[in-house]
Structure formats: structure tokens, C-alpha cells
Amino acid sequence: MSKVLLSGNEALARGAYEAGIQVATGYPGTPSSEILEAIAREYGSDIYAEWSTNEKVAMDAAAGAAYSGRRTLVTTKQVGMNVLADSLFYAAYTGSEAGLVIVTADDPGMFSSQNEQDNRWYAKLAKVPLLEPADSQEAKDAVLQAIDISEQYDTPVLIRTTMRVSHSKSIVTLGERSPMPDSVPPFVRNQRKYVCTAMWAKERHPLVEQRLVDLADYAETLASNRVEMRDSSLGMITSGVTYTYVREVFPTASVLKLGMTYPLPRNLIRSFVERVEQAVVVEELDPFLEGEIRAMGLDVKGKAFYPPYDELIPDRLASLSTKAGLIREEAIADPIALDLDLPPRTPVLCAGCPHRSSYYWLAKMGIAVAGDIGCYNLGCLPPFNAQHTMGCMGASIGVLHGMAIAELPEKAVATIGDSTLFHSGLPALANMVHNQGRGVVIVMDNGTTAMTGHQDHPGTDWALHGKGALRIPIEPLVRAMGVEVVEVVDAFDMAAVKDGLDVCLAFDGPSVLITEGLCVQVSKPDLAAYVVDAERCIACGTCFKLGCPAIVKASEIDEKTGKRKAQIDLTLCVGCDMCRQVCPTSAIARPGEETTS
Amino acid sequence: MKRADILVAGVGGQGTLLASNILAEVGLCAGYDVKKSDVLGLAVRGGSVLSHVRWGDEVASPVVRTGGMNYLLAFEPLEALRGLPLMHPDARALCNAQPIIPISVSSGKLEYPADEAIAASLRGSVRSVDLIDATRTAMDLGNPRVTNVVMLGAFSTLFEVDAELWEKVVLASVPTKHADLNAAAFRAGRALLGEEKS
Structure with missing residues (x-):
């Protein structure tokens, strides 16, 4: 058997392949996203892999596939489990016809999460077995074991990794795939098992309790303990x-x-x-x-x-x-002390990011902003400081609604991305429209789920499984939901974004501003970098307020203000044009084009 | 060699993850137990990226303890400094000399350390330091994106593992259409350190 280096997430994908899993669903989220991506990339001909609209939908689809006789895997990051949980709890009562495994990738240390919740509690709360692999080999083995347990004890099985397990690489011995049937029989009509109406669910509960007793006996025999x-x-x-x-x-x-x-x-x-x-x-x-x-x-x-x-x-x-007195610590070596202050390297919106225009105006106008989860969360950092709440996926619109109910003495705005809108923003928007709330929802539509690595969502015309996808356009969707004022603008057109924002702010009701512009990591524009005409630059600092990593301070100092002029980094600039539009002295242009006043 | 605990330090977008994957793969091919840990997430948006790569007879933790690193492969000087506290004083360091200015300096109020201060800090902290302009070498080859492979070429001279094995792993890890460029970059990197050090 060959040995290869795999990350924990790649090993989970390999485990899914070897375990005969045929359906895999999930919603992207660090540190879990690479599991489904590896499944689609490496084993796409054997396993149907789908980015579902959100974690709950992923879990329901997984339950349906497992009820229908397909071995199934669901993936989520730790906070996504809160969304998924409702469906986990009924699946814990029903069990399934084929193995059903849920992977939660937790994030101790919070490398990219809003909290540090410990999802092992979900196993206890839902009364399902829990496996915790330590490295990639164990991650692969855990999926095989989970399918075994799931089918033997008729229960969903939870596998919990952490960022270090998911994102570290170690050596894995590969095995063969369990042969699986191409087709499944007609759906099993077993209402007492699969309809969780109270009278039948009541019959299931004692079985669930007995299952835990049996599983505890099984745990005594397990080689991984x-x-x-x-x-x-x-x-x-x-x-x-x-x-x-x-x-x-x-x-x-x-x-x-x-x-x-x-x-x-x-x-x-x-x-x-x-x-x-x-x-x-x-x-x-x-x-x-x-x-x-x-x-x-x-x-x-x-x-x-x-x-x-x-x-x-x-x-x-x-x-x-x-x-604690458990060991006597001896330092490995004399610690190396640095006598220099190191400037931090904080993450920034990429050069050419379409979100930049919205935060530029929101910062300039000093508007209160309810934020959401995505790259645009970087709008909370300098130079914008233009996001004032951020809690979880889809929260922005509900929080904005609450701010209006509280009768704030000012206008407020929610910022949400396209993928997050579909994930859990739409129910909040429906609520805002139905209850006649007020506020501007800016949907920053960059055509992908960018932060987690550019996955698809219902607003894209492609899908992970490559079998074709129907795109649901956002504008007619929100209009159909009853939003009266809907403005659609080019995210790279600074004036249009400002005008759209003004129209929405003037409306005393729920409005939606859709800023359209592809994520620069997807569009990868092949445009020439811009240049600053140092003679025209008056070092006013307006372009720096865009927070673009390509706009840097030049060594040349403006005589009047004593400040350093602007300069554009040729290797970073992708020519998005936003800085040219905001420059008050028309000092910025594409090379070869005249700067005009 | 009993073990190698390698810190790979750089900036998101520099190809440091590809480099640390290649390092791990070389360790596997050379017969070691291997573990590697990356910090990803928001770090990819122009933030600092650190990877721990461990080769040994048996490797337990994917994360190395402070003071335990015996090799530093740094793609950017500021990130080399950031990694220094993790290094053992006997460590060997290879650092690309080309800075990438962080936004806290380019549009903020902070200063990027001077070249001499960086070199002095590196040399004063670990046993041996090689500062090379891998970005320049890559640009001379026609593409700054192969800076990481130039760095790997130079770094490979610090180990007893065969250059051919290194090159094989590098070429298996990059797109086939860029094989010639990457082979040239790897060899140019080896030449920067005179090929012979061990």
C-alpha cells in the first residue's frame, strides 16, 4: 500500500472514498472547506459533492441521501454546526438506511472564527457517538470507522477535528474503496422510524438511550481507545x-x-x-x-x-x-530576543477588491454599519473602521432591523455578501419587508464565496460537482420579496456606488443596494498598473483612504503639507480604477494615458 | 541527520505553502517521518504565513516548540525577523532579501526596519545566515512567481538529501507547462549558494 502526505482534510476526503461514501455535502468554512474540495477534485467520479446553501440544508440533503441508501458525509466548521444542529437532532432519532457521518472542524485559538465553541458537546446533546482523530492517518481511519458504527448502531456519527488536525499534513497509508452499488432500491416507507412526529418520536427516544448504552460497551473494545x-x-x-x-x-x-x-x-x-x-x-x-x-x-x-x-x-x-508542577520546564535553548519593533502585517482587502468602494463611502459618511461574515469583515479595520457589529453568518440584516425597531436617531446600513445572503440573509430580509422595517442592505455581490476559497453558491452559474448549475440572480429575487427600492451598481464605479447609497438612504423603508463586481481573485484582470503623476499629487491622502495595498507612500514630500506623496506598487496594482476616480487633482492614470484635470 | 525542524515564513501570495508542501514531500521521499502545520484563514489576504515542517525518525507534534527550529526558510526579511524567536541559536537561516512593505508601513505611520538592522538581527541570533536576492534571480529568469523555487534550490544545499530528489519533487509539484522554468529556477537557486554547502 502506498504512503502519501495528506492534510487532515484531504485524509478525511480519502476516508470518504475508501469508506464507499457516495454523497458529500456541506457549506464552506475554515478550517473545514478543503474536505469537499478534495472529494470533488480527487474522487468526483465516485462521490457526488455539493456546496449546499447552508449547513442545515447540507444536513437535510445528507439525511435524505442516507435514508435512500447512500453512504453520506456532511462537513461544517464549528460555528456552522449551530446552523446544522436542528437537523442533526432529528437524524439522531431516525438513524438511516446507510452510514451517515458529520465532520465538524473546530477552531481552538480562533484562527478564523468568531468564537471558540467546543462542538464535542453536540455529541452529548444529540446523543450520537463522537470520534476525535489526532493526525491524517487517524482522520482517514475515523471515516471508515464512523461508517461502520453508523451502520451497525443505526446512528449518525460525529467526527470532530480541530484546525491543527485539518490543516496539518502527515503520512497516510492508502487503501482500496469499498465497492458500492450504482443504484438504490425505492424509498423505504418506514414512518415510525423516519417521521419524527411526537407519537412516533416518543417510541424512538428509548432506543436512542439504549444505543448509547450499547455504544459505551463498544467503546471498551475499540482499538483507537x-x-x-x-x-x-x-x-x-x-x-x-x-x-x-x-x-x-x-x-x-x-x-x-x-x-x-x-x-x-x-x-x-x-x-x-x-x-x-x-x-x-x-x-x-x-x-x-x-x-x-x-x-x-x-x-x-x-x-x-x-x-x-x-x-x-x-x-x-x-x-x-x-x-502545575507536573514537569520541571527547561527551555530548549536561550530564547532569542528581538531588539526591533516589527510592523504588523494585517490582512487587507486585496488590490482590485470590489468591496472597497462601499467601505470607502460608508467610512466617509460615518454611517452605522451592521456587518456580516466574509472578506468584507475587513471593513472593520483601518482605514475604514466602518463595520460596527459582526456576530455570525446572516446576522447583519436582522441586526439592522433591530436597530430600526429601536428607533435610532440615524440611518443605518447592513453589509452582506452574495453567498452569505443565500446562506441565511434571505429569511431576515423577508422579516424586514414583512414587518415594514427600515434600513439599507448592501449586498456586495462578488460572484463567489470568496473568503473560504472561492466556492459556488446559488447565485453562481457553476457548482462544485461540475454537473451544471442554475444561477439565481439577486435583483429579481429581492424585488419579488417585496423590496421597493433596489439599486444595482457597478462596484468599481465610485460615483455610482455613492448615488445608489444616497437613493437607498433617502427611502424610508427597507431598501437593497447591490454592488456588482467580481472578486479580483476570480477575475484576475490583466490590466496595466496605474501611476501617480508626482507633480500633480498634493499629498492630500484621499487615495490612502481606499486602504489599497498597492497605494504606498512615496519618498517625495509635498512642500505645502510636509506629507509624503502617493505612489503605486506596480506588482500589486491591477488597474481597478477606484483611486483614479477619487483623486481630487487627477494625478492618477494608466501609463500612457494623459492625466486630465 | 537526526531531525530537521524547519520554519517557513513569508507573506500570503508568495508561494510559501507550495514551498512547505514540497519540503514535506522531500522529507517523505528521503525516508523520514514527516509532519507539517500551516496557519491559513485570513492570513492569505496579504498577511503573515508561517509553516512548521518536521522531518525525523518519529515526529509527534505538528507544531514545534519555541527555540526548537533548526532551519529557517524566509521569503521576506520582515517575516524572517518575526520567525526568529522560534529558532534555536544553532539554526541555519536562508532569507530572501526582497522586502514586501506591509500596509501598516506603506500607508501607516510605522517604519520598516533598515536592511542593515535586519541583517544584524538575523546574524546576531542564529549560527548561519544567507541573505539572497531570490526575487531578482527569478525576475532574471523571466517570472518573479518562481521566487519560491529559487529559494528552495538554495535551501536544498543546506541538506544531505540528493539534489535530484529535490528537483524531482519540485517538478512534480508545479504545472507541467512550467517545468523548464521551475527546473531552471531550482538550479539557479542552488548556484546562488555555490551548491556545495552541507
């Missing part, structure tokens, strides 16, 4: 990538490594704790394992040493363990 006895003075109980950190920091300690973390193998845990002098639970985020183990009456410590926030990467694990 294993004891590594070394020095018995210290015994660490751990799971997921944290296991690798424990091995790094405590090479001589005994370890109980849990591959299945709900329900727990209670006998195995009890015997391990009895065999070591001191048992410590090492887990990132919440005391999920610790709470269960302490409830068994066992004397273990965990959160007393390791706070329920941030990652426990080896540096932090070592320093916290030293404080």
Missing part, C-alpha cells in the same frame, strides 16, 4: 491533536489516548486511573472529558491546570504544566 503504559507516576488522558502535544511534552508519561470520546469507555478509564499515581486530563477548550470522568467519581484534574480557552500547543502545554 488505547493505553500506553510508561512511567506510572503520571497518567495523561487525552484525545485529538492534543495527544501529539502530550507525547512531545511528556515523553515518559503514561497515556490513555481516546479515539472515541462519546460515549466513553468507562472501565478502560477507571482501570487506567487506578494504575497511575496521578491522572491528568489534557484537552483543549471545555472540560468535556474531565466532567464525564469526574462524574464517574474518579479523582482527575484538568482545567485546574489548563484553562478552557486557546490551543494547548507544546509551548503552552509545557509552560502550564510547569506552573
Whole structure:
């Protein structure tokens, strides 16, 4: 069998292939997005892969496919699980005809999320089994195991990774794909199982409870729940990538490594704790394992040493363990101290980004902005500082509505992207129209789900599976929903964006401004970079207010103001033209074109 | 060699992820256990990108401890400095000399450290430092986008692993239509460090 390097997400995709999975759905979100992308890219002829409108829709579609006899996988990032959860809970009662696996990629350390929630609780809350792989090999194995468990115990199975598992690479031994039938039989008419109406769901609930009891017995026999006895003075109980950190920091300690973390193998845990002098639970985020183990009456410590926030990467694990007196920390080497102040390199809207025009005007006009999730969240940073709330996917429009209900003494605006609008913005817009709310919704339509790596959505004319897609245009959609004032403008036309915004702001009701402009990473324009005519530039700083990484300070200083003039970085500028439009002295032009006043 | 813990530092868009993938792949082909960890997400929008690449007989954590890195491959001087606290004083560093000015400097009030200060800081911190203008070499070859492969060529001279193996992995990792350009870039990179160091 050949060995290859795979990221955790690529390994999950490989696991889906080997496990005979035939349907995979999800909504993109870091750090989970690469799972479906790898499935579509590598195994697209064997597995139907779809970016669904949102995580809940993905879960419903997955349930339907699994009810119909196809082994199915759903992927989500940790906060997407909150959207998916409603459907997970009925699937936990119904089970399915073929294996059903949900992967949640959590984000301890919050590299690209709005919170640090620990999705292991969802397993306990929904009463479904939970697997936690530590590396890519285990990630692949977990999918095969999950399908096994799902079909043997008639339950959805949750696999929880973290950013480090999903985005780190390690060596994986490849296996063969389980042969799967091309076709499925007609739909199983089993109402007592698949119709969760109260009278039948009531019959299911005791079965769900018994399933947990049976799964706990199964957990005792599982090879991925294993004891590594070394020095018995210290015994660490751990799971997921944290296991690798424990091995790094405590090479001589005994370890109980849990591959299945709900329900727990209670006998195995009890015997391990009895065999070591001191048992410590090492887990990132919440005391999920610790709470269960302490409830068994066992004397273990965990959160007393390791706070329920941030990652426990080896540096932090070592320093916290030293404080706890578990190890005597010796620095690997004398620390290297820097005597220089390093300017930060914060993320910025790309040169040529269509979102720039909206935030330029919103900042200039000083309008209150309810923001949303996407690249445009960068509108909250300097020089714009033009986003004043941001909570979760689709929240902007509802928050804007609430601001109007509160009768603010000023006009307010929501900013939302095209993919996010379809994800969960539309119900909020319907609510705003129906209840006769007020406010401007700016839909920044860049034709893709940009931040997570340019995935499709219902507003694009292509789809992940490559089988063709129908595009749902946004303008007629919002008009049909009853929005009276709808302005559609070219996002790269500064004056048009301003005019559109003015028309919407003047209307005392719900209005929508659609700014259309392709994401520059998709359009990749082949235009010449602009140049600044240093003689005309008066160093007024207007172009800097666009926050474009291609516009930099020149060494030349304006005599009147004493400020540095502007200059354009030839390698970064894509010629989007916004800076030429805002320059008050017409100092910016394409090379070879006259600057005109 | 018992192990190599390599820090790859650069700016989103510089091809650092391709480079760290190639490094991991070279380790696998050379018979090591390999792990690699990237920080992605918003970092790709022009932010700092750091990757940890580990080769060894057995590698546990994909994340290296502070002071544990024994090689630095930096695509940009400021990012090399940012990575320095992770390095072991005995480490070897290879750094591309071409700066990419962050927006906090280009349109903000902060200053980018002077060339001499950067060089002094690097040389004062780790055992050996090679500062090369890989961007210039790549542009001389006709495409600044192969800067990462020039860097890999130079970096490969610091290891005992066969140059042929390196080149094979590089060429398997780039589009076939650009094979000649990348082979030239890799060799030009090796030539920058005189090919012979180990």
C-alpha cells in the first residue's frame, strides 16, 4: 500500500472514498472547506459533492441521501454546526438506511472564527457517538470507522477535528474503496422510524438511550481507545491533536489516548486511573472529558491546570504544566530576543477588491454599519473602521432591523455578501419587508464565496460537482420579496456606488443596494498598473483612504503639507480604477494615458 | 541527520505553502517521518504565513516548540525577523532579501526596519545566515512567481538529501507547462549558494 502526505482534510476526503461514501455535502468554512474540495477534485467520479446553501440544508440533503441508501458525509466548521444542529437532532432519532457521518472542524485559538465553541458537546446533546482523530492517518481511519458504527448502531456519527488536525499534513497509508452499488432500491416507507412526529418520536427516544448504552460497551473494545503504559507516576488522558502535544511534552508519561470520546469507555478509564499515581486530563477548550470522568467519581484534574480557552500547543502545554508542577520546564535553548519593533502585517482587502468602494463611502459618511461574515469583515479595520457589529453568518440584516425597531436617531446600513445572503440573509430580509422595517442592505455581490476559497453558491452559474448549475440572480429575487427600492451598481464605479447609497438612504423603508463586481481573485484582470503623476499629487491622502495595498507612500514630500506623496506598487496594482476616480487633482492614470484635470 | 525542524515564513501570495508542501514531500521521499502545520484563514489576504515542517525518525507534534527550529526558510526579511524567536541559536537561516512593505508601513505611520538592522538581527541570533536576492534571480529568469523555487534550490544545499530528489519533487509539484522554468529556477537557486554547502 502506498504512503502519501495528506492534510487532515484531504485524509478525511480519502476516508470518504475508501469508506464507499457516495454523497458529500456541506457549506464552506475554515478550517473545514478543503474536505469537499478534495472529494470533488480527487474522487468526483465516485462521490457526488455539493456546496449546499447552508449547513442545515447540507444536513437535510445528507439525511435524505442516507435514508435512500447512500453512504453520506456532511462537513461544517464549528460555528456552522449551530446552523446544522436542528437537523442533526432529528437524524439522531431516525438513524438511516446507510452510514451517515458529520465532520465538524473546530477552531481552538480562533484562527478564523468568531468564537471558540467546543462542538464535542453536540455529541452529548444529540446523543450520537463522537470520534476525535489526532493526525491524517487517524482522520482517514475515523471515516471508515464512523461508517461502520453508523451502520451497525443505526446512528449518525460525529467526527470532530480541530484546525491543527485539518490543516496539518502527515503520512497516510492508502487503501482500496469499498465497492458500492450504482443504484438504490425505492424509498423505504418506514414512518415510525423516519417521521419524527411526537407519537412516533416518543417510541424512538428509548432506543436512542439504549444505543448509547450499547455504544459505551463498544467503546471498551475499540482499538483507537488505547493505553500506553510508561512511567506510572503520571497518567495523561487525552484525545485529538492534543495527544501529539502530550507525547512531545511528556515523553515518559503514561497515556490513555481516546479515539472515541462519546460515549466513553468507562472501565478502560477507571482501570487506567487506578494504575497511575496521578491522572491528568489534557484537552483543549471545555472540560468535556474531565466532567464525564469526574462524574464517574474518579479523582482527575484538568482545567485546574489548563484553562478552557486557546490551543494547548507544546509551548503552552509545557509552560502550564510547569506552573502545575507536573514537569520541571527547561527551555530548549536561550530564547532569542528581538531588539526591533516589527510592523504588523494585517490582512487587507486585496488590490482590485470590489468591496472597497462601499467601505470607502460608508467610512466617509460615518454611517452605522451592521456587518456580516466574509472578506468584507475587513471593513472593520483601518482605514475604514466602518463595520460596527459582526456576530455570525446572516446576522447583519436582522441586526439592522433591530436597530430600526429601536428607533435610532440615524440611518443605518447592513453589509452582506452574495453567498452569505443565500446562506441565511434571505429569511431576515423577508422579516424586514414583512414587518415594514427600515434600513439599507448592501449586498456586495462578488460572484463567489470568496473568503473560504472561492466556492459556488446559488447565485453562481457553476457548482462544485461540475454537473451544471442554475444561477439565481439577486435583483429579481429581492424585488419579488417585496423590496421597493433596489439599486444595482457597478462596484468599481465610485460615483455610482455613492448615488445608489444616497437613493437607498433617502427611502424610508427597507431598501437593497447591490454592488456588482467580481472578486479580483476570480477575475484576475490583466490590466496595466496605474501611476501617480508626482507633480500633480498634493499629498492630500484621499487615495490612502481606499486602504489599497498597492497605494504606498512615496519618498517625495509635498512642500505645502510636509506629507509624503502617493505612489503605486506596480506588482500589486491591477488597474481597478477606484483611486483614479477619487483623486481630487487627477494625478492618477494608466501609463500612457494623459492625466486630465 | 537526526531531525530537521524547519520554519517557513513569508507573506500570503508568495508561494510559501507550495514551498512547505514540497519540503514535506522531500522529507517523505528521503525516508523520514514527516509532519507539517500551516496557519491559513485570513492570513492569505496579504498577511503573515508561517509553516512548521518536521522531518525525523518519529515526529509527534505538528507544531514545534519555541527555540526548537533548526532551519529557517524566509521569503521576506520582515517575516524572517518575526520567525526568529522560534529558532534555536544553532539554526541555519536562508532569507530572501526582497522586502514586501506591509500596509501598516506603506500607508501607516510605522517604519520598516533598515536592511542593515535586519541583517544584524538575523546574524546576531542564529549560527548561519544567507541573505539572497531570490526575487531578482527569478525576475532574471523571466517570472518573479518562481521566487519560491529559487529559494528552495538554495535551501536544498543546506541538506544531505540528493539534489535530484529535490528537483524531482519540485517538478512534480508545479504545472507541467512550467517545468523548464521551475527546473531552471531550482538550479539557479542552488548556484546562488555555490551548491556545495552541507
